[in-house]
Amino acid sequence: MSPRVPSPVTRATPVTVLVVEDDPDVRLVLTVLFERQGWTVLTSPDGRSALRTLLERNPDVLVLDIGLPELDGWQVLERVRDMTDLPVLMLTAHGHETDRVRGLRAGADDYLTKPFSNNELVARIEALLRRVPTHRREEGAYDDGVLRMDPATRTAEWRGTALDLSLLQFRLLHTLARARGTVLTVPQLLERVWDDPTGQGAERVKFAVLRLRKALLAVDPGADALEAVRGLGYRYRGDRHEGSGPG
Template structure:
């Protein structure tokens, strides 16, 4: 049974979340503070985390950072504040979605189930009928093993990517030389053609570049190019 972990310190909201997800057929577990929530991520291995920002002690931002060190699982952040800066900060830090209180039960359930569907898609399904291996001399991808190696000045190194980052890299290299809009990347890498396109894609590309060691490269040297006002392009090394 799919397991949902809620890290939320408000009893009324926690009860409402339990009712929503248990009635929908999910196993629901909960924690009221960040530290115990992290322990439950490690011990219970949930399929999705509902994470409140305003937690006592260790706040939700810190918990999100630690979760990203522990596991690659979808995180839906919940906040009492709807400021754009908070939403941007959440997406930049690796949250998969962001909702503000008050929210409707149907909205929250729909968002959670969309994240579960996307995270449950194997990388092979996202890749379609692509070849199992890709190697352009700069980056090497083994899609069956879900392994990525990148050539650096220090030699070849394996890079650990999240499911979303792995799909994003695959989409970019498959369409090497072509400019893909944020909407196209959302459709192919996230399977989510609606909403939040600009920030979600922008910060995912920034994280991908950083992990591959291309964040400090000049615009001309980085193979992942931002095409202003259009989208992104992967250039194979010549």
């Protein structure tokens, strides 16, 4: 007997799920499963069409298979993370720990191995959706003479050069910068940036900081502005170049 399908989840706004899976039978199973939850389901058989659909339809969550033609799941995930912090659950036929670690490092929010339980898949997606903020208070602009950020226009500059940041990277840097010099713990960052008060998923913070540091170094190889404080968390310490920053 197949696993019981969970009852539909009631939400204020409809959920849109983008399923990227090259196997038509699996796509059909997932479509039926998600539609029974009352969700709108978009499907793509390959990575290129998935990226087009993502840009055109702006789904709430992405269910992404790794083994795709042309662009594989890893390549799709990399491009998705360049554009958005959309929740991503990856599906794979392999349960190797190296794949799970690779997925987390690349920016996946969750990982599930085939074959999977319908109940578990729906529950994991619901957990990802609960972490997505339904509204967010706009914080003020930040300017320390080196880093300038404006949430109203979602723009950021380092020494006058525009930073190419995803939405998640922008929120992370803005949160750290406004607490300049103060160590923010992993649970604090999960709550403030990811809206995840349960404090689960510390690896996400680690890899997000690594990607953010890489984005800063791309515009200034000497931009050593982020510090990992062992056993505590992370802090923004501003530009470390002599004579920079506010007096």
